[in-house]
Amino acid sequence: MSEASPASGAPDPAKAAAQATEAILRDTRDGAHRGVVVDSPPGAGKSTLVVRAARELAAAGEQLMIVAQTNAQVDDLVDRLATADPELPIGRLHGSDSPPDPALERHASVTRSTKVAELREHRVVIATAAKWGYVKGVEPWRHAIVDEAYQMRSDALLRVAGLFERALFVGDPGQLDPFSVVGAEQWAGLSYDPSASAVVTLLAHNPGLPQHRLPVSWRLPASAAPLISDAFYPYTPFRSGTGHGERALTFGVASDGSGPDRVLDEAAASGWGLLELPARHTPRTDPEAVAAVAQVVRRLLDRGGVTVSERSEQPVPLTADRVAVGTAHRDQAAAVRAALAGLGVTGVAVDTANRLQGREFDVTVVLHPLSGRPDATAFHLETGRLCVLASRHRHACVVVCRAGVADLLDEHPSMEPVRLGVTVKFPDGWEANHAVLARLSEHRVRWRP
Amino acid sequence: MPLMETLAKAQAVAAGRAQPLATVRHRWLSDRPLVFVPLTTAGEVGAPLGALVGTERDAPHLLVVPQPRDRDLRSAFLAALADEMLPYLTSYEDRTVLEPGRETDPETGKKVSVERELCEDAPQLIVPNPAGVEYVRLLGRATRFRRTAEEDPADPYPAPSQVPLLGRWLTHYGERARTPGSALLLAMTELLSLHWATGQSGLEDQHLGALLAWLDPPQGVDGAQAALRAQVGRGADGLLCCPPAGPATDPVFDNTALAPAIDRYDAARSAGADTGPAEREIRALLTSQLRPTWDDVWRGIDLLRALPPGGHVEDRWKRDRWSYTGHRDRLRAGEPPQPRVDDAVTAAQKLSGRETAQARLDAQEALDDPLVMAGRRLAGEAFAGEVTAVEMAYSDGKVPRPRPLLTVATDDEPHLDEGGTVYRALPDGRTQEARFTGWTAPGVLRVQLLNGMGRGKVPDEGSVPEVGDRLCWTLFEHAPRGGPELPDADATPWTHGGPPSSAPGAATHDPVTSEDYL
Numbered sequence: 001m002s003e004a005s006p007a008s009g010a011p012d013p014a015k016a017a018a019q020a021t022e023a024i025l026r027d028t029r030d031g032a033h034r035g036v037v038v039d040s041p042p043g044a045g046k047s048t049l050v051v052r053a054a055r056e057l058a059a060a061g062e063q064l065m066i067v068a069q070t071n072a073q074v075d076d077l078v079d080r081l082a083t084a085d086p087e088l089p090i091g092r093l094h095g096s097d098s099p100p101d102p103a104l105e106r107h108a109s110v111t112r113s114t115k116v117a118e119l120r121e122h123r124v125v126i127a128t129a130a131k132w133g134y135v136k137g138v139e140p141w142r143h144a145i146v147d148e149a150y151q152m153r154s155d156a157l158l159r160v161a162g163l164f165e166r167a168l169f170v171g172d173p174g175q176l177d178p179f180s181v182v183g184a185e186q187w188a189g190l191s192y193d194p195s196a197s198a199v200v201t202l203l204a205h206n207p208g209l210p211q212h213r214l215p216v217s218w219r220l221p222a223s224a225a226p227l228i229s230d231a232f233y234p235y236t237p238f239r240s241g242t243g244h245g246e247r248a249l250t251f252g253v254a255s256d257g258s259g260p261d262r263v264l265d266e267a268a269a270s271g272w273g274l275l276e277l278p279a280r281h282t283p284r285t286d287p288e289a290v291a292a293v294a295q296v297v298r299r300l301l302d303r304g305g306v307t308v309s310e311r312s313e314q315p316v317p318l319t320a321d322r323v324a325v326g327t328a329h330r331d332q333a334a335a336v337r338a339a340l341a342g343l344g345v346t347g348v349a350v351d352t353a354n355r356l357q358g359r360e361f362d363v364t365v366v367l368h369p370l371s372g373r374p375d376a377t378a379f380h381l382e383t384g385r386l387c388v389l390a391s392r393h394r395h396a397c398v399v400v401c402r403a404g405v406a407d408l409l410d411e412h413p414s415m416e417p418v419r420l421g422v423t424v425k426f427p428d429g430w431e432a433n434h435a436v437l438a439r440l441s442e443h444r445v446r447w448r449p
Numbered sequence: 450m451p452l453m454e455t456l457a458k459a460q461a462v463a464a465g466r467a468q469p470l471a472t473v474r475h476r477w478l479s480d481r482p483l484v485f486v487p488l489t490t491a492g493e494v495g496a497p498l499g500a501l502v503g504t505e506r507d508a509p510h511l512l513v514v515p516q517p518r519d520r521d522l523r524s525a526f527l528a529a530l531a532d533e534m535l536p537y538l539t540s541y542e543d544r545t546v547l548e549p550g551r552e553t554d555p556e557t558g559k560k561v562s563v564e565r566e567l568c569e570d571a572p573q574l575i576v577p578n579p580a581g582v583e584y585v586r587l588l589g590r591a592t593r594f595r596r597t598a599e600e601d602p603a604d605p606y607p608a609p610s611q612v613p614l615l616g617r618w619l620t621h622y623g624e625r626a627r628t629p630g631s632a633l634l635l636a637m638t639e640l641l642s643l644h645w646a647t648g649q650s651g652l653e654d655q656h657l658g659a660l661l662a663w664l665d666p667p668q669g670v671d672g673a674q675a676a677l678r679a680q681v682g683r684g685a686d687g688l689l690c691c692p693p694a695g696p697a698t699d700p701v702f703d704n705t706a707l708a709p710a711i712d713r714y715d716a717a718r719s720a721g722a723d724t725g726p727a728e729r730e731i732r733a734l735l736t737s738q739l740r741p742t743w744d745d746v747w748r749g750i751d752l753l754r755a756l757p758p759g760g761h762v763e764d765r766w767k768r769d770r771w772s773y774t775g776h777r778d779r780l781r782a783g784e785p786p787q788p789r790v791d792d793a794v795t796a797a798q799k800l801s802g803r804e805t806a807q808a809r810l811d812a813q814e815a816l817d818d819p820l821v822m823a824g825r826r827l828a829g830e831a832f833a834g835e836v837t838a839v840e841m842a843y844s845d846g847k848v849p850r851p852r853p854l855l856t857v858a859t860d861d862e863p864h865l866d867e868g869g870t871v872y873r874a875l876p877d878g879r880t881q882e883a884r885f886t887g888w889t890a891p892g893v894l895r896v897q898l899l900n901g902m903g904r905g906k907v908p909d910e911g912s913v914p915e916v917g918d919r920l921c922w923t924l925f926e927h928a929p930r931g932g933p934e935l936p937d938a939d940a941t942p943w944t945h946g947g948p949p950s951s952a953p954g955a956a957t958h959d960p961v962t963s964e965d966y967l
Contacts, residue, residue, distance in 0.1 A: 034943060133933035155797035159933055161942035182803040192793035192945045194800040205946040331829060334864050
C-alpha cells in the first residue's frame with residue numbers, strides 16, 4: 001500500500017484533497033452532466049464538501065435542495081451550514097411527528113416548517129429522503145445535493161428525483177448497503193432494482209456521469225488508513241491526512257499487566273489491538289466478551305489517557321464522550337451498556353454499526369461481529385458492517401473477539417448466489433474479514449478472563 | 450434464528466415431537482381450498498409429468514403426461530389443468546359485496562365516497578412446498594403469453610383456449626404469494642413450520658413427509674426416527690416409502706419404474722398398438738408417487754384447522770380478496786398479460802407494499818398470539834408488566850389534555866430509547882401511544898400516555914390503566930403505514946431511465962418467446 005503512504009513522495013495530502021474538491025465543484029457548477037458522483041472514504045471531509053458545495057451554489061444565485069437519509073444527518077447538516085454561513089436562508093423541512101433538534105433554534109437563518117410551500121423561496125431547503133418523497137406539485141429545483149447516496153435506496157431516489165434537474169451525489173461506497181426486510185431477488189440484475197443503492201441505479205442509467213473521489217481521510221490515523229483502504233477500497237485507495245507520529249495516545253497510569261491493559265498499550269502504540277478470548281461458541285450476548293469490552297473501556301478511562309493530534313497544540317485528556325463501543329446487534333449493545341453501567345461508566349456511546357455510521361471518536365472498542373458464532377451469515381460477513389466498525393477512530397481501535405474466527409471464515413465461504421446482471425461488489429465480506437483479521441493478529445493479546 | 454425458536458427446537462429434540470410456535474393459526478384457510486400437487490420430469494426443465502389437483506380430498510383428479518418429451522402431450526396437460534383449475538378460480542368472481550371507499554374525482558380533484566365491488570370470498574391454492582410455489586410461477590410464466598387459435602390463426606402451434614388465461618391467474622397467485630401474510634397461494638411446509646418447531650434443520654423441514662413425522666409421529670415412535678424413515682426409508686422394491694413432495698421425483702423411481710413404463714408406452718405407440726395398457730401403468734405409477742403427498746397436504750390442513758384463527762387473519766384475507774377482485778377487474782377490462790419484467794415504478798411499488806405488509810404482519814402476529822409476543826419481548830421489542838402507580842398530569846397549551854404518567858414494573862428488558870414511543874392495544878382494537886420517559890429503578894420504568902383517552906379534560910372510562918393492571922406495550926407500531934406515493938410510470942425520472950414508454954422497442958405487451966413453450 002505504498003501509494004497511500006505519505007512517505008512515498010506523493011503530493012501533500014492537503015493539496016491533493018483541495019484539487020479533488022475544486023474538480024468536484026467545477027463539475028457541479030458548470031459541468032454538462034446532470035449528475036456528479038463523489039465517493040468518499042471514511043472521514044474524508046464529506047460533510048465539509050457538502051457544506052462547501054451548497055454555499056458555492058447559493059453564492060452563484062442558485063436555489064438548491066439537499067437530501068439526507070436520517071433526521072440526525074439533516075440536523076447536523078443544517079447546523080454546519082448555518083454555522084459556516086449565518087447569512088444564508090435555510091429551510092428545514094420536517095415531518096409533523098419528527099420535529100428538528102431544538103438546538104437549531106440558535107440559528108436565526110433557519111426556518112422550520114412541515115410545508116414545502118413555506119420554504120420554497122429559501123436558498124437552501126434540507127430534508128430527509130422520506131420527507132422529500134411526500135413533496136408534490138412544486139417547481140423543480142435546478143440543483144440538488146444528495147448526501148449519503150450509497151445508503152439511499154433506489155426506490156427512495158425514484159420518489160424524489162422528479163424534484164430536481166441535476167444533482168451532486170455524495171457518499172461512502174464502503175459502508176453498509178441499504179437493505180430490505182422482504183425478499184427482492186425477483187428484481188436482482190435489473191438496472192432499477194428498487195432494493196439496490198441509489199448510486200448503482202443512477203450509474204446504470206447514466207454511465208457517462210463524472211465520478212470523483214476524495215483521496216484523503218482526515219479521521220483515520222496513519223496506522224489505520226492503509227488497512228482500511230486495502231481491505232475495503234482496494235481499487236480506490238486513499239491515505240491518511242496525518243503521518244506516523246503526528247498523533248499519539250498515552251496513559252498516565254502504568255499497565256497492571258491484565259489483558260485489557262496490555263491490549264490498550266498495544267493499541268496506543270500501534271493503533272490496533274486485538275483482545276482474544278479463548279475459542280467458544282456462545283450466545284450473541286456472550287457474557288465474557290461483553291464483560292471484556294466493558295473492562296477495556298473502564299481501564300481506558302481509568303488510566304488517564306491523553307491524546308496528541310494536529311487539532312490542538314496541547315495534549316487533550318481522553319474523555320468518555322470521545323470513546324465508542326461498536327457491536328453488530330442491538331441486544332449486544334444493550335448488554336454492553338448494562339455491563340458498563342455496572343462498572344460505573346457513563347457517557348460512552350454504545351451502538352450498532354448501523355447507528356455509528358458517519359460518527360467519529362478518538363478510541364473505539366469493537367465486539368467482533370463473528371466472535372463466538374458457530375456460523376458466518378451474510379449479515380455478519382457484510383463488508384460494510386466491519387468497515388464501519390473499524391473506521392470510526394482517530395487514534396486507536398481495540399477489537400474484542402473469541403479465537404477461531406479465521407477457521408470459522410474458512411468453513412463458511414461466501415455462498416451468495418451469483419445473479420446475472422448484478423455488479424459484483426469487491427471486496428466481498430469474506431475476503432475483507434480475512435484481511436482485517438490478518439492485520440489484527442499482529443497486535444494480538446490473548447486473555448483468559 | 451430467534452431465541453424462542455431455538456428453544457422450541459431444542460425442546461422438540463428432547464421430547465421427540467414438534468413443539469408449538471404459535472397458539473393460534475396465523476393464515477387464512479379456506480373451507481374449500483384447491484390442492485395442487487405437481488410433478489416434473491427429470492432432465493427437462495419445467496416439463497410437467499403429472500399432477501393431482503382438486504378440492505375433494507377423497508377424489509383428486511389425476512393428470513398425466515405419458516411421454517413428457519412430447520410437446521403435444523404437454524400441451525394437452527396444460528389444457529386439462531386449465532379445465533380443472535379455471536372453473537374453481539373463476540367461480541368466486543360473481544359473488545360480491547359492496548365496500549364503501551373513497552377515491553379522487555378526476556374532474557374536481559376532491560375525495561368522494563364511492564362503493565366498490567369486493568368478492569365475498571376468494572379461491573385458495575395450496576401446494577406441498579415452496580418449490581411448488583415456484584412451479585406455479587413457472588407455469589404462469591410459460592403460458593400467459595401464448596396465443597390461442599382464435600387470437601392468432603397463423604400460429605403453427607396455437608395454445609389450447611383457456612391456457613393463457615390460466616397462465617395469468619397462476620402468475621397473479623404466484624406474485625401475490627410474495628406478499629407477506631397473504632394466503633391466496635400457500636405452501637404446506639411453510640405453513641406448518643410457521644406454527645410448529647421440529648428437531649430438524651430448516652432444510653429438512655421442507656420435506657413434507659419428514660415434517661409431518663415430527664408433528665404427528667406414529668404411536669410409540671420418536672419424531673426423529675419417524676422423520677428419518679420418511680426421508681430415506683425404502684421398500685423391498687427400492688422405492689421411497691414416503692415419496693418426495695415434488696415437483697422433482699425420486700431418481701430411483703425414475704430409473705427403475707418410470708423409464709421402463711415410458712419405454713413400453715413409446716413402443717406401443719410406434720408399433721401402432723393400443724397405448725391404453727401402458728398409459729394406465731404410468732397413471733398407476735404416478736398415483737403411487739402423488740397420493741401420499743396429496744394425503745399429507747390434507748393431514749396438514751387438518752392439523753392447522755384444529756388451531757383457532759388469529760384475530761387479524763380475516764383482515765389480511767380481506768386484502769387477498771381485494772387482490773383477487775383487482776385481478777378479476779383487470780381481466781374483464783381486457784388488459785394485456787402481466788409483463789415479463791416489472792418497470793421501475795411497479796417494482797418500487799411492489800417492494801414498498803410488501804415491506805408495509807411485512808411490518809403489519811409482524812405486529813399482527815404478535816398481537817394475536819401471546820407466544821409470538823413472548824418472542825418479541827425476549828428480543829427487547831415489547832414488554833409486559835404491572836402498573837404500580839398512576840399519576841395524573843396534563844399537557845401544556847390553552848386546553849390542557851390528560852397525559853397521565855404510569856409507573857410499570859417489568860421483568861422484561863426492552864431496548865427503549867429515552868423519549869421513544871410505545872404502543873398498547875386498547876380493548877376496542879384501537880392503539881394507544883405512550884412515551885417512555887425513563888427507568889426509575891432496575892425493572893421499573895415510566896411511560897406517559899399520549900392519546901386514546903377521548904376529547905375531554907377527563908379521560909374516557911377505561912382508557913387509562915389502573916394500579917394492578919397487567920399490560921403489554923410494544924416498541925413497534927401496530928398498523929404501520931406505507932411510504933409516500935410513487936410517481937406515475939410516465940413520470941419515471943432520468944435517474945431511473947426515464948418513462949418506459951419512451952424506451953426504444955417499447956411494445957404494448959410482451960411477445961411470445963421460445964421460453965414460453967414448456
